[in-house]
Amino acid sequence: MALVPYGAGGSTVSLPVPMLTDDNYTVWAIKVEANLDAQRLWEAVVPAEDSATAVIAKKDKPARAYLLGALSEDILLQVSSKKTAAELWASLKTRFVGADRVRAARLSTLRGEFDRLRMEDGVELDAYAGRISGMAARYVALGATLDDAAMVKILLDTVPDRLYAAVAGIEQFCDVDKMPFEEALGRLKAFEERTRRHTQDSGRDGDQLMLTAAQWEARKRQHGGVHDHDDDGGSSMASGARRRRGKCYNCGVRGHFSRDCRKPRKTAEEKAFVADVEDEPALL
Structure with a gap:
């Protein structure tokens, strides 16, 4: 769908229209808000305090048309009676997010899920960080916020033991209360990459040592075996083998x-x- 930015002189920018379904409201709302804001139409949905009534009226029709175009047919028929973009948005939010009591209950459930987050062994850091960021988006959809301090804390507190040394270093030398979430994630990823590289190098050194030991054993066998002695001071089996070859x-x-x-x-x-x-x- 092509929208004409307000006061852009007729220039158009084609933006994809995400389709709202029964289970993707949070992601849908984020995308639609970003698209309308990029086209300077978000003011018609959530008016600012100093917005002029005439400006909002001019932006309302294209904003409402965009919202209607992002709805499936069954949802569209239920909200088609809403005459303004603000009414349409509020109706959808009430339908999918719920009233205040429902919102509070969902927020409490979400907080419980957030507190129970744990990073299992074998899970990639990026995947786990994506789960935390997804929780932050769900908080925003419910009218709450999840700041960087809380995200950094849950990240450092729930990583597996293989990253404990990095966590200890971050907490000792950095101010985790003011650290951005992306910085904490980057430090953990750098430590994990260095650890993986060190492990690979150590493995190659071990293989070389084993190979050298095997070659040394073969050389000793080639030159008559090992000069071991038993507890009575007698000659070993290797010495007996040399006598049998005499x-x-x-x-x-x-x-x-x-x-x-x-x-x-x-x-x-x-x-x-x-x-x-x-x-x-x-x-x-």
Whole structure:
């Protein structure tokens, strides 16, 4: 729908018209108010104290037409008898927000929901901050306000333990009573990003250390194993494996050394002959 701003000399700006349904009044009201205010027509819906009657009368028709165009057919038929934009807006607000008693009851329920807000593990900070901001918009729709101090407090008090260090730093070095909600959120996001990067770097270092340890174990196995000893001071299984790989120069049989050989001792000439025979390549 194209609206002509009051006193704009005929220039038009096309703005999307949000459609009111049974369950989106809060969001709808925010969008419609912003659109009418951008076109300088909001004064016809909620007149200012110093507004001239003639000016309001000129703005009333385009503002009413815009509001009617943003209603579904069933809602439109119920409020079509309202002749001014202010009456139309008040009727819709009464229908969806309720009278004073209903509004007070809804506000009490909303406060309870706000006090029960908690950020579960695995929930993104942006998503949780969106819930808090949505609560603030619902407060405004009910005629109340949710200031930054309350939003910052609920944010810092309900984040999970992984962000506790950042919360402690903010509360120690910053004035949380005067801190904007966006600043508190930005500080928490910066801390979370730095923590995530540090964790990733630590994980890569751990993998490198594990790889080095594995390579070291392979190198020790390649060079004969580890020289461990049992409680009695005897040699370990690795030392036994090296003895089994030895060659006896007394009998020429592999699997033990000459000092452990049980066969009769041979002379030096016989030992040399056995060694030469073992070392010669086989004849084809």
